Amino acid sequence: MVITGKHILHSAFYLAATLLCVAMYFIMLRAEFLAAVEVLVYIGSIVVLILFALMLTRTKVGEDTNISNNQKVFAALTAIILFVSLTLVFSYSKIDTVAENATALKISSIKDFSGILFTKYTLPFEIASILLLTALVGSIVIAMKEKLQTESETVVGQKSIDAGNTGNQNNENNVLANQGVQDIAAIDKNIGSNLAGSSETMVGDVLPDTDDAKGEGQKGEN
Amino acid sequence: MSAVLLGIGIYGVLTRRHLVHILLSIELILNAALINLIAFSAFTTPDKMTGQMFAVFIIVVAACEVGVGLAIILSVYRKKNTVDIDNMNILKW
Numbered sequence: 001m002v003i004t005g006k007h008i009l010h011s012a013f014y015l016a017a018t019l020l021c022v023a024m025y026f027i028m029l030r031a032e033f034l035a036a037v038e039v040l041v042y043i044g045s046i047v048v049l050i051l052f053a054l055m056l057t058r059t060k061v062g063e064d065t066n067i068s069n070n071q072k073v074f075a076a077l078t079a080i081i082l083f084v085s086l087t088l089v090f091s092y093s094k095i096d097t098v099a100e101n102a103t104a105l106k107i108s109s110i111k112d113f114s115g116i117l118f119t120k121y122t123l124p125f126e127i128a129s130i131l132l133l134t135a136l137v138g139s140i141v142i143a144m145k146e147k148l149q150t151e152s153e154t155v156v157g158q159k160s161i162d163a164g165n166t167g168n169q170n171n172e173n174n175v176l177a178n179q180g181v182q183d184i185a186a187i188d189k190n191i192g193s194n195l196a197g198s199s200e201t202m203v204g205d206v207l208p209d210t211d212d213a214k215g216e217g218q219k220g221e222n
Numbered sequence: 223m224s225a226v227l228l229g230i231g232i233y234g235v236l237t238r239r240h241l242v243h244i245l246l247s248i249e250l251i252l253n254a255a256l257i258n259l260i261a262f263s264a265f266t267t268p269d270k271m272t273g274q275m276f277a278v279f280i281i282v283v284a285a286c287e288v289g290v291g292l293a294i295i296l297s298v299y300r301k302k303n304t305v306d307i308d309n310m311n312i313l314k315w
Contacts (some may be wrong), residue, residue: 008243017244022253027265031274032280038256041281046249046288053292054242057299114273121275128282135286139293 009054016047033110245291252284 019042026035117125256277264271 011243011246015249018250019253022257025257026260029260031264031277034256034260034274034277037278037281041285042249042253046285049288050242050245051296055240056296067295113274115276116271117275124275124279128279131286132282133290139289142290142293142297152268 009051012047012050012054015050016043019043019047033113242292242295245295248291249284249288252280256280292312 019038023035023038023043026032026038257275259273259280263271263276
């Protein structure tokens, strides 16, 4: 159902149901803590994350035709071959099973689990935390960088469109921008001349401002 | 059971065209591996919990993988305005 769902939103919810069934299997295999972790991490965060991604990458609502490519036969063949070989290996292999039935299984408590996790497996635990942090930062960087690039591209595209479409208006805009720059420069010079009498250091502070205003005006012209 | 889940997941990875769909199938495959680990750990060494420990780390890695994968999908969507892998040919020359 997860892979045959017509709409991808439905398949995401089917995935949640499947993960719930997997959690039930964990409970039957006496791994209650892992069942809880499965429900929390997978259903609580991963499925929600996938739903958010679906919401953000929605292109055309309702158009769900031809969702699969033309590799169906080979994919089915590969999957069936893998399934058959795995079942053959599992059935013919001599695995020394300590507990034959599920009732003889030991109930694993969280106390034992955490004891082993924080004594014997401390280094993998720390490495896993570092991996989580790295993935967090990496995903943010990947998402943010592309966003900035696309924003700059759209801005440049809009400018080129404006320059191409309205040439006359562009000249007018340049004239207006020049006037604005002159006005700003005049205002700054007035302020500078007013403050010149009071102290010379203030003039030194104001003069770079006029340069900045001119620089901004030139940017506006470009 | 885990073999069934693995087969379904591989079929989904190979046939779907939506990127998020492929990510869902990868989740299925990882869950197949998890069931395998838990089952063999429970039936062979029920007092050591090695498989459960390994399964916890696999869950951590799966969470990281999904986060980074979704970030990549979002950036690709922003750049190309599609999530169809038939249009993903920027790595091809």
